[in-house]
Amino acid sequence: MPEPSIEELEFLVEILDRHPLESLRKIAEEEGMDYYRLKRLYDKYYGKYLNVNAMINIKKLGLRSFVAFLSVSPERLMEVASRLTQNPFIGYVNPAFGFKNGLSVVFVAPDKQKELVGDMLSKYAEDFEYYEARAYPYSGDDNFGDWYLSYDYAILLDILKWDARTPITEIARRLGKTRPTVRYMINRLLEEEVILGFSAMIDMNVHDRGVIGITRELNEEVLERFKEYEIMPGVLPGHGYILEWFFSSKEDLGSKVLEFSNYVEKLLIEYFEPTFKEMNDRNLKNKYQRMVKKDGSGYRSILEF
Known part of the structure; x- marks a missing residue:
C-alpha cells in the first residue's frame, strides 16, 4: 500500500x-x-x-466509557490482548509502557454494571488501574439512559459506526428489510439523538504511536503548545484529566515527549501495531450486536466474555 x-x-x-x-x-x-x-x-x-463513522451517543444508550492500564508481562501480551478483544465491551487494546507496563485499554460498561468493572479487569490481570473517562470539558451531567431499541438497531449501529457510507441497498440486504424501512431507522436514530452525526476519521495507521498523560490539574497551555499535533483531552471525574497525543514513529519527538511530561504526573507510551489493530478491528466490527441481548431486552453481562 x-x-x-x-x-x-x-x-x-x-x-x-x-x-x-x-x-x-x-x-x-x-x-x-x-x-x-x-x-x-x-x-x-x-x-x-x-x-466516515457514525458518532454514537453512548450515554443515551446507558454506556459509560473507561480507560484502564494493565500490568502484563511481555510474553503474555498477545495472549491477554487476544482474550480482551473477544469481549465486545472492549474498544481498543494496545501495548503500552510507562507508569504501567503492559496494555492500555479503552472500553465501555453499561451504567447498571459499573460496579463490575474491577471484576472484569481482574480476569485479565492481577495489577491494573482504571478510570471513568468523560468528554472535555466536563458537563457534570450524570444521567445515563439504557438500551431501548430492537436488536436490528444493534446491527444497524455496527454498520454505521464501521462505515456510514455503506449503501442503503447493502444495509437493507443485511437487515432483511426494505430501503424505506432502513431510511426510517436511520432517521429515527438521528431524531432521537442516538446518532449525533457523522465524521470522517483518519485511520490509526497514520499515527503509530501515542503518549498518554494523566494529571490532577489541567494546564490548558499544553493544548496550545502542542496544537500542531493531534492531542485529545478527557476528564477523569474525581481523578483529574487524561491527555492523549498521537504521532508517527518517523518523527523525532524525544524532546517533545520530555516537554509534554512537564504537564502531566503520569506518562505512558502506546504502540499502535498492525497485529493489535487487526484484533481491535475484528472486535469492533460487530460489537453492538454482541453486547445486546438478541431479544433487545438490554445488555449482556460484561463478565460473560
Missing part, C-alpha cells in the same frame, strides 16, 4: 466531513470540483486510511 499523503488525507477528510453521506457526484457538484479528481482521491484512501 503506498505511503499516504497527509495533505491529501486532510483534504478528503474536510470534504467528507461536510458531505458525509452524499454521492461523489453530488459532492463534486456542490464543491465545484472535478469529479474524477475526487474519485481518484476517494478510491486511493477511503476504506484504507479513512472512513
